[in-house]
Amino acid sequence: MTERSSAPHVVIVGGGGTGGAVAHDLALRGLRVTLVERGELTSGTTGRHHGLLHSGARYAVKDRESAVECIEENRILRKIAPGSFELNDGLFVAITEADEAYEPLFFESCLASDIPARRVTRAEALALEPNLNPAIRCAVQVPDGTIDAMRLPLRFFATARRNGATIKPYTEAVAMTMTATSAGRCVTGVSVIDRTSGRRYEIGADLVVNAGGPWAEKIAALAGVDVPIQPSPGVLVAVRGRYANMVINRLHASGDGDIVVPQRELSVIGTSSWLADDPDHLTVPADHVAMMISEGSAMIPAIASATVRATWSAARPLIGERGATSGRELSRTFKCFDHAPDGVEGFVTISGGKATTLRAMAEAAANVVCAKLAIPDPCRTREYVLAPHTAYYA
Amino acid sequence: MNASADPAYDTHATADTGHPIRLRVFRCRAGDRSGHFDEFRIEVAPDTTVLDALVAIRTRLDPTLVLRHSCFHASCGTCGMRVNDREVMACVTKVLELGTPTVKVEPIANQALLGDLATDMVDFYARFNAIGRPLMRESEWLPDASRPAGVESYNRFESCIECGLCLSACPVVASDPRYLGPAALAAAERAIDEPRGLDPGAVLALIDDPQGAWRCHAAFECSEACPSAVDPAGAIMALRRRAASGRLRSLLGGRHA
Numbered sequence: 001m002t003e004r005s006s007a008p009h010v011v012i013v014g015g016g017g018t019g020g021a022v023a024h025d026l027a028l029r030g031l032r033v034t035l036v037e038r039g040e041l042t043s044g045t046t047g048r049h050h051g052l053l054h055s056g057a058r059y060a061v062k063d064r065e066s067a068v069e070c071i072e073e074n075r076i077l078r079k080i081a082p083g084s085f086e087l088n089d090g091l092f093v094a095i096t097e098a099d100e101a102y103e104p105l106f107f108e109s110c111l112a113s114d115i116p117a118r119r120v121t122r123a124e125a126l127a128l129e130p131n132l133n134p135a136i137r138c139a140v141q142v143p144d145g146t147i148d149a150m151r152l153p154l155r156f157f158a159t160a161r162r163n164g165a166t167i168k169p170y171t172e173a174v175a176m177t178m179t180a181t182s183a184g185r186c187v188t189g190v191s192v193i194d195r196t197s198g199r200r201y202e203i204g205a206d207l208v209v210n211a212g213g214p215w216a217e218k219i220a221a222l223a224g225v226d227v228p229i230q231p232s233p234g235v236l237v238a239v240r241g242r243y244a245n246m247v248i249n250r251l252h253a254s255g256d257g258d259i260v261v262p263q264r265e266l267s268v269i270g271t272s273s274w275l276a277d278d279p280d281h282l283t284v285p286a287d288h289v290a291m292m293i294s295e296g297s298a299m300i301p302a303i304a305s306a307t308v309r310a311t312w313s314a315a316r317p318l319i320g321e322r323g324a325t326s327g328r329e330l331s332r333t334f335k336c337f338d339h340a341p342d343g344v345e346g347f348v349t350i351s352g353g354k355a356t357t358l359r360a361m362a363e364a365a366a367n368v369v370c371a372k373l374a375i376p377d378p379c380r381t382r383e384y385v386l387a388p389h390t391a392y393y394a
Numbered sequence: 395m396n397a398s399a400d401p402a403y404d405t406h407a408t409a410d411t412g413h414p415i416r417l418r419v420f421r422c423r424a425g426d427r428s429g430h431f432d433e434f435r436i437e438v439a440p441d442t443t444v445l446d447a448l449v450a451i452r453t454r455l456d457p458t459l460v461l462r463h464s465c466f467h468a469s470c471g472t473c474g475m476r477v478n479d480r481e482v483m484a485c486v487t488k489v490l491e492l493g494t495p496t497v498k499v500e501p502i503a504n505q506a507l508l509g510d511l512a513t514d515m516v517d518f519y520a521r522f523n524a525i526g527r528p529l530m531r532e533s534e535w536l537p538d539a540s541r542p543a544g545v546e547s548y549n550r551f552e553s554c555i556e557c558g559l560c561l562s563a564c565p566v567v568a569s570d571p572r573y574l575g576p577a578a579l580a581a582a583e584r585a586i587d588e589p590r591g592l593d594p595g596a597v598l599a600l601i602d603d604p605q606g607a608w609r610c611h612a613a614f615e616c617s618e619a620c621p622s623a624v625d626p627a628g629a630i631m632a633l634r635r636r637a638a639s640g641r642l643r644s645l646l647g648g649r650h651a
Contacts, residue, residue, distance in 0.1 A: 043464055047470055
């Protein structure tokens with residue numbers, strides 16, 4: 001491992017799951033790491049997601065790359081974060097004739113993506129999940145699970161800190177320190193404001209990682225570069241009561257209101273998709289809430305009369321050309337941008353992706369960071385078992 | 395400070411549903427609980443939660459407001475607060491349903507603060523971690539459901555979301571910081587009820603203590619405050635029965651429970 005006191009210092013901007021996983025990866029490779037987050041950790045998109053540990057089945061037909069990423073990371077997360085998941089598998093249920101006609105393509109696509117799918121008859125599905133719509137035609141079982149959306153990422157933060165990283169919530173990046181070079185400009189630090197004290201100060205950096213999720217565009221703008229991130233919000237509805245042990249998905253092409261994720265004593269129904277300009281100003285359209293209830297109750301009729309616990313929106317960070325219309329046509333995979341070709345050295349953006357792939361996103365970003373800083377240490381996060389989330393507060 | 399937001403800010407609002415409301419929000423720096431209140435005037439919609447309102451204040455009026463939030467549906471436990479003198483999760487508390495033109499927002503009591511409304515959870519987890527309780531429960535949730543191939547036993551997260559509202563509401567915690575407190579005791583009862591690898595005797599020994607289950611005054615404020623129906627007070631009473639029956643068995647020469 002690189003000698004830490006002389007190791008390069010990397011500042012990560014953004015305290016969601018991705019930032020936490022990048023901090024963990026880089027700390028394991030011996031770098032000095034400081035992470036800044038303007039609010040509480042996981043207070044952006046990470047905490048708001050529906051808590052699905054993807055099997056990848058949702059993407060198997062149309063986005064094979066994302067499907068393969070998901071099942072690979074699903075297997076890794078089970079090993080490195082035991083105790084952070086409700087591991088009851090998932091069912092994709094076909095309700096209409098059209099759903100049933102889609103089943104062979106769906107099933108074959110799962111197998112082709114290395115997702116261990118199992119065909120389930122109507123009778124077996126109803127025995128497994130008695131609250132399912134009795135009109136279902138057939139189902140497919142896949143290794144979906146439920147994530148604690150905040151406490152899984154906290155384990156990355158806890159482990160990063162144990163390995164020497166400094167984690168600074170309530171610390172907002174407000175400017176980048178830029179130095180002119182022969183090739184253009186170089187980021188050499190971040191100006192931050194500690195919101196708990198009001199103090200503004202500068203943190204020097206050999207490299208800055210932008211892990212802002214849907215805020216990545218705003219953070220990149222501080223360094224004068226543009227990243228093609230499109231915030232794509234979706235509405236989620238949590239109802240009281242648990243109507244299934246397993247994650248229940250609609251077996252059809254990706255659409256609105258196609259999943260019910262059980263979690264503790266709640267059922268979380270998701271989601272819709274549109275494009276927004278500003279992740280700080282999300283709406284919760286009433287018609288989307290009504291659609292979640294009606295689509296959710298198509299799978300589990302009891303949802304129609306369940307008490308609504310909460311409704312909220314979360315902004316996905318989608319990568320793509322601006323000009324897309326719904327967000328659904330944008331890939332759910334992730335991308336790491338080295339901004340050197342844009343004329344800015346010492347600045348890397350990691351965005352896109354989803355909660356299930358946080359570790360893989362971090363590995364990709366850390367590989368780019370280490371290549372730029374000439375750090376030879378390989379990624380070790382595939383096998384490294386994470387500290388419990390409670391260790392973050394120790 | 396007084397400030398006003400645009401009428402009908404985004405979250406849970408539409409342009410024609412703005413109801414004017416005042417939020418009196420507790421402000422302080424880290425380590426200083428004395429603090430003061432700032433008043434913000436905003437407009438809210440029927441579905442606007444206290445958390446939505448606070449996030450709108452921070453986004454639009456005052457970026458220096460420090461608060462914790464994450465999931466927005468009361469499963470992460472970060473936005474526990476005292477609103478109009480009652481312990482609530484801000485994300486599932488609708489502003490207009492409080493029924494007061496001015497809404498007072500304070501941090502949870504009996505715990506250190508990072509600033510404003512944000513609690514430092516270190517002390518909470520120190521009590522909790524003493525129990526070492528499992529995070530997952532394996533008792534089946536829907537007992538009439540069969541299990542699919544490959545799933546050995548259904549499991550789910552424990553109901554406690556580690557929000558600290560019970561410690562805030564507890565009159566004993568307020569007067570005696572050595573008390574183990576309702577959250578940790580409720581976790582102990584769960585660990586004894588379903589040990590999942592823990593030694594129930596060791597957990598029982600830990601709580602059968604003047605600062606453990608016997609310190610509770612049975613005010614039941616914790617169960618009233620709990621947003622997840624954990625019923626810490628009921629758990630504490632159950633622990634007392636277990637401890638008492640264990641002692642009785644010891645007196646009669648039997649094995650310790």
